[in-house]
Amino acid sequence: MSQKSSNTHIREFEALISPVEMRKAHPAPNTVIDQVLDYRSQIRSALQGDDPRLLVIVGPCSFHDQKAGLEYANKLNKLRQELEDKLFIIMRVYFEKPRTTVGWKGLINDPHLDDSQDMAAGIRKARQALISIAELGLPAATEFLDPIVPQYTSDLVSWAAIGARTTESQTHREMASGLSMPVGFKNATDGSLDIAANAMVSAQAPHAFLGIDSQGHTSIVRTKGNKDVHIILRGGGGQPNYDRKSIQTAKSLLKAEPNARRIMIDCSHGNSNKDYRRQPEVFEEVIETINQGEQSILGLMLESFLVGGKQSLDQRPLTYGQSVTDGCIDFETTEALLRKAHSSLHI
Ligand SMILES: O=C[C@H](O)[C@H](O)COP(=O)(O)O
Numbered sequence: 203m204s205q206k207s208s209n210t211h212i213r214e215f216e217a218l219i220s221p222v223e224m225r226k227a228h229p230a231p232n233t234v235i236d237q238v239l240d241y242r243s244q245i246r247s248a249l250q251g252d253d254p255r256l257l258v259i260v261g262p263c264s265f266h267d268q269k270a271g272l273e274y275a276n277k278l279n280k281l282r283q284e285l286e287d288k289l290f291i292i293m294r295v296y297f298e299k300p301r302t303t304v305g306w307k308g309l310i311n312d313p314h315l316d317d318s319q320d321m322a323a324g325i326r327k328a329r330q331a332l333i334s335i336a337e338l339g340l341p342a343a344t345e346f347l348d349p350i351v352p353q354y355t356s357d358l359v360s361w362a363a364i365g366a367r368t369t370e371s372q373t374h375r376e377m378a379s380g381l382s383m384p385v386g387f388k389n390a391t392d393g394s395l396d397i398a399a400n401a402m403v404s405a406q407a408p409h410a411f412l413g414i415d416s417q418g419h420t421s422i423v424r425t426k427g428n429k430d431v432h433i434i435l436r437g438g439g440g441q442p443n444y445d446r447k448s449i450q451t452a453k454s455l456l457k458a459e460p461n462a463r464r465i466m467i468d469c470s471h472g473n474s475n476k477d478y479r480r481q482p483e484v485f486e487e488v489i490e491t492i493n494q495g496e497q498s499i500l501g502l503m504l505e506s507f508l509v510g511g512k513q514s515l516d517q518r519p520l521t522y523g524q525s526v527t528d529g530c531i532d533f534e535t536t537e538a539l540l541r542k543a544h545s546s547l548h549i
Pocket residue numbers: 263299300301302303304305471527528
């Protein structure tokens with residue numbers, strides 16, 4: 203009898219409902235879709251230098267709790283409406299966490315936070331959260347990690363990131379070339395910018411790759427290429443890269459069109475040396491750089507939640523509104539920072 207030679211390390215396969223069935227069960231109202239399309243086109247204008255407002259991608263490191271996430275979204279949305287003449291505020295609604303080794307992989311992978319990995323519920327919860335946030339009128343930003351996921355959620359996303367751990371991956375560049383929204387590529391965790399610059403070239407080109415269609419059928423996915431791409435400077439290798447010299451280095455590497463704004467600065471991660479309390483000083487220094495005439499900066503990213511810091515998932519009960527992944531600044535600090543930037547920005 204011949205021995206089985208494939209799937210020897212697979213425990214089980216569990217079928218998932220198709221993207222079209224999921225979208226039917228949790229439909230996005232037409233008004234919401236129109237708004238997503240409008241937000242994407244406003245981000246494109248900012249990328250091209252036609253809209254001078256500063257993008258601020260702000261919100262929890264990971265979205266783990268519907269109630270706290272929506273409370274945060276409500277507060278942020280009020281601030282967004284107040285400051286929208288100078289700041290284009292978009293909420294970080296991150297459902298997928300790429301880990302350095304192992305750890306909780308986000309709401310889509312493990313929505314019950316107990317290693318049961320009920321991804322069917324995870325995708326459903328993610329979609330429900332995105333609909334609720336969109337219904338407030340607040341644009342959503344997310345990181346796409348698993349190339350299957352966009353078929354389930356991307357209709358509700360205005361801006362997407364490819365993370366530092368996947369920017370060099372061909373699979374992620376191919377996915378980005380087919381995404382419908384502007385995409386930012388992080389520099390590598392060791393600080394190198396080349397992989398992000400290469401990702402931007404790759405994602406602008408058409409590709410063909412294997413994926414699923416809206417019916418869930420395995421398909422050859424042929425993309426048109428996505429011109430709406432930029433770099434995200436997140437620091438790395440023990441060094442920050444939000445200073446003027448690093449911005450000049452990124453500019454010469456990218457050789458961007460004269461008016462384009464193709465650089466976003468992440469105030470967290472390597473730029474804060476993973477100390478969330480340092481995010482405000484990074485943010486304020488970049489605002490100062492912009493006020494001194496630097497025109498290539500599209501926006502800033504902040505990790506922020508209701509309560510400052512982070513907590514371990516081993517701790518129960520969990521503290522309401524506090525990050526279960528990277529440390530975040532609290533909402534009060536975030537609000538003060540954004541108000542100050544709004545009054546000091548010369549745009
Ligand atoms: O933004 C989140 C984390 O920095 C990223 O997912 C890596 O986390 P880890 O190093 O704790 O695994």
